[in-house]
Amino acid sequence: MMLHIPDVLTKQQVAHCRQIMDAASWIDGNATSGHQSTLAKNNMQLPETAPEARQLGDIVLDALEKSPLFISAALPLKVFPPLFNRYAGGQAFGTHVDNAIRSFPNSDFRIRTDLSCTLFLAEPEDYDGGELIVEDTYGEHRAKLPAGDLVLYPSTSLHRVTPVTRGARVASFFWLQSMVRDDGQRNMLFQLDTSIQQLVQRLGNGDPQVVQLTGIYHNLLRRWADS
Numbered sequence: 001m002m003l004h005i006p007d008v009l010t011k012q013q014v015a016h017c018r019q020i021m022d023a024a025s026w027i028d029g030n031a032t033s034g035h036q037s038t039l040a041k042n043n044m045q046l047p048e049t050a051p052e053a054r055q056l057g058d059i060v061l062d063a064l065e066k067s068p069l070f071i072s073a074a075l076p077l078k079v080f081p082p083l084f085n086r087y088a089g090g091q092a093f094g095t096h097v098d099n100a101i102r103s104f105p106n107s108d109f110r111i112r113t114d115l116s117c118t119l120f121l122a123e124p125e126d127y128d129g130g131e132l133i134v135e136d137t138y139g140e141h142r143a144k145l146p147a148g149d150l151v152l153y154p155s156t157s158l159h160r161v162t163p164v165t166r167g168a169r170v171a172s173f174f175w176l177q178s179m180v181r182d183d184g185q186r187n188m189l190f191q192l193d194t195s196i197q198q199l200v201q202r203l204g205n206g207d208p209q210v211v212q213l214t215g216i217y218h219n220l221l222r223r224w225a226d227s
């Protein structure tokens with residue numbers, strides 16, 4: 001499942017992030033690639049441990065904690081400190097799969113990547129190309145979202161970023177380890193939670209069937225979650 005989560009950052013937060021990024025120094029994006037990715041990747045990146053990257057990363061993590069849609073869909077256990085990249089002048093990232101395990105430099109922070117996230121930090125009209133294309137068993141899915149919006153997709157999928165032929169595509173990208181490792185189980189929980197929230201709107205929290213379904217949601221989560 002590929003999920004669009006709108007308005008993770010406000011336009012003011014995006015502008016603030018862009019100011020910090022404009023003043024920072026960038027390096028070759030291959031600093032964080034695995035071997036296969038290195039062959040495909042051509043972009044620029046803020047160094048993972050740069051103070052600017054960590055300041056920006058905290059803004060993103062704070063915003064994610066406040067997004068019920070993100071929490072419900074991802075059921076995050078551990079979120080990798082967000083990274084930041086920039087594509088311009090024809091830069092692209094060819095088809096690849098993300099590394100299964102990611103470690104943060106000079107720390108014992110390590111996760112299994114269940115879900116990959118891209119948070120767009122440039123408006124789509126400000127650049128040509130730069131689409132994220134994710135392949136799954138139902139074909140290709142494309143994302144080029146407004147600044148401040150995020151797309152979530154399974155890290156198991158092949159994906160690429162098409163060449164940026166005008167302007168610059170600026171984004172934050174990161175991975176997370178979900179409490180529910182299996183994509184199918186996680187998606188069912190998300191659909192169940194979404195349906196329960198809609199029923200609550202119609203029937204209220206105290207409706208006996210809502211209470212029962214909420215119980216089933218938690219009992220499935222208990223059965224499937226690592227914590």
Ligand code: NI
Binds near residue numbers: 096097098159
């Ligand atoms: Ni990737």
